[in-house]
Amino acid sequence: MSRTLLRGARVVTMTPGRPGAERVDVLVDGDRVAGVGQDLDVPDAEPVDLAGRVLIPGLVNAHLHTWQTGLRAVGADWTLMEYLTLLHGGAVQHYRPDDMYVSNLAGALNQINCGTTTLGDWCHNSLTPEHADAAVEGLVRAGIRAVFLHGTPYRDPDLPHPLTEIDRLLDGPVRDHALLTLGMAVQGPQYSSPDTAVADFRAAAERGLVVSLHQSGGDLAPGWDAVRAAELFGPRTNVVHGSDLPDTWVKALVEAGVTFTSTPENELGQGHGTPVIGALLRHGAAPSLGTDVDTVVPGQVLTAARIALAHQRSLDHAHHRQHAGTHADTPSVTAKQALAWATVEGAKALGLADQVGRIEPGMQADLVAVDTRALNLWPAHDPVAAALHADLANIEAVMVAGRWRKRDHALLDCDLSEVKDRLRSSGERLLHAMDAV
Template identity: 50%
Template sequence: MARILIRAATILTMDDGLGDLAGADLLVDGYRIAAIGRDITANDAEIVDGRGRIVIPGLINAHMHTWQTALRGFAANWTLLEYFRRMHAGLATLFRPDDIHIATLLGALNQINHGVTTLVDWCHNNPTPAHTDAAVRALFESGIRAAFLHGSPKPNSKPGQPHFSEVPHPRSEVERLLAGPLANRDGLVTLGLAILGPHYSTLEVALHDFRLAREFGLIASMHQGGGPAKTPGGWELLIKAGLVGRGINVVHGNDLSDDLLKRLVDLGVSFSVTPENEMIQGHGFPITGRLLNLDARPSIGVDLESVLAGDLLGAARTALSAQRALDNAESRRATGAIPETTTIPVREALRWITLEGARMLGREDQIGSLAPGKFADLVVIDAQALNLSPVHDPVASVLMQVSLANIEAVMIGGVWRKRDGRLLFDSLAQRQRELAQSGERLVREIERQGRAP
């Protein structure tokens, strides 16, 4: 692979030792970063002019249901209860493997376009191995780094069939995927489990699924919240069984009590917040501040493009703004005045979509910051654009002002996936037509069945 030298850029490494560097160079050798500093010599490298550019670590989208891309905006007016009924028990049941493939492919490409280099793809509409394989194939085809979290569908049960909460995660599929396309634990696409957890399953199923994840050394991620728990007291029983710790990821968590949240944090559980969707659909306020009060941090996810935009920087801004608003309101209640200074700096929010995403995946030694030896996953931002210039504080500019139009280039594992503001993917227009056709068929079919929203 080629050697690439980005010269004279502002580099936000998000590495505590390296810090922020102005007018600095970054050398990529193969799929890793070889050096960061000033006046790096690399006579055989391709030179990229970094003047007027900000280079940041590739963003990490910690939670997204990419299979819903063809239904963009269709669920924008649904509450969470409507989403359960109309998506999982309705539209989801109509997906063919080809629908999963094109949605995952275009959803992943859109993430790259927005500066995301690692996507946690929470795939819970895979009724057959063909659906699963279609999603995995699409992730590889897109070129994104991804954690494919294998889940399970949630339709209404038919007569004689068990409810989905009573169905353990399929061991055979885990074994098949680890023996096949996802065998490389450090590869571009890796496997994790999207399980039901104690909130959406029976205790027997929760115990089975937690043990399955531990047996194979896989991340186990689960939704927490949205109606009453299927297994009240389930977390306490799982903790007592010694199954809760690092490698367990809770998505949302809005309804967790303060005591239970602290216990989970102390045990090393990670948390992924999807701030926009949580506030839109009725989960509650994001737990960002509650985590910070426990000296923990969230990772951030987009969640649902069927509801909102696939813009991770926008999601981080929403998380920051919502928590600042809560903090300001609490200060007014307690003292009659707003805080004398902001409660959360912008660098903290940038950390949520870089380092904390890597930590959620247990891959902070490989991704999430820019440092020699780490994967060359990075984003180049045009800081001379009308909406950014002049830049007084590059961290603030990135977190608070960057839009899709500013994402000039994206590199994943030393390979340019976006360059000069354009995705480097063949036949994009044709694939977009296929996505539109998929979405139109799904909506037409649900309406034909008389189950229209």
């Protein structure tokens, strides 16, 4: 089993009780972190000099519809209703399994390139078992850690989630891959009848799966009360967006242990409503982050973190001026909190908090080296802020489960030319089919 000793970096462990950044060595043994400390002496380990870099836990993109990668940016000017009409009402029916495969492969590779090591793949276009298997295979081929959240196109509110597919995936395609976990991307209480919502939640609980659902503004449907009455909201429930949820509901869900994933760039641009971040903070919780749809916004979770931070600070500053008549003396949210949203909180939302999101012995060796020698980050006086401010060009190396997936600013073990050609062909065919409708 290989051992690697990472030296010279300033390390942001995200472990409670440790400093924001430390000059320590990190020992990787196989797929796990085996040691974090100063001047580790491990003669049989391969040394890697990371002087001038900041080492952080792998980023977690907790919500991405990766199957849309082939239609990247076609909806940059879409509202939410245009997105639902043109994509879900038009393009979905034209997807073939190969479209699912190449979109998931290219989308997952892009996430690795951007420093994401764990992906919440919200795959609500599993038209057939073949579509689902192709999507899973794309994730496997990319080498990313992922929670494959199985879903289907929007359907009748009384139609339950296809549990035969969930059990089939559990028994084969997902179970066979160490980096994959299965979850359920359900229509949820907002878009299902009360009985159906309860049945779907109960099925997920019986299988020990994360159940994730969309909610974006508007009055709450009756299914919410039904699921709450059945006492099925809990730590393995993930609410995506949660925009404009009544404060009483946010409080109740937080108390039940429910996690939230905000996709701030898309939420603000498409009209989902006010991001739930402020409400969560008021109740002692925090969001995880996602980028949602490559059809509309770029897929960089660090960008999402910076937008979330700036937007929440803006709201808090405005509130302070309104009530105190002057500017605030201190920031309401810190850079380290925003980085935690993209690491620790993402791991929690996907049910992987005991495996990823922090750099400490026993955790999976999912690591990102940020090159702070580049002009846009130099001099990196504050390592945490430097990591948060990093762009794609600064993501020098990415390790997933102890294996390098990116080194020296280049992805490894993939033929990008072939992937790009297949992705372009897929996207062009889908666009042509959409235009013909």
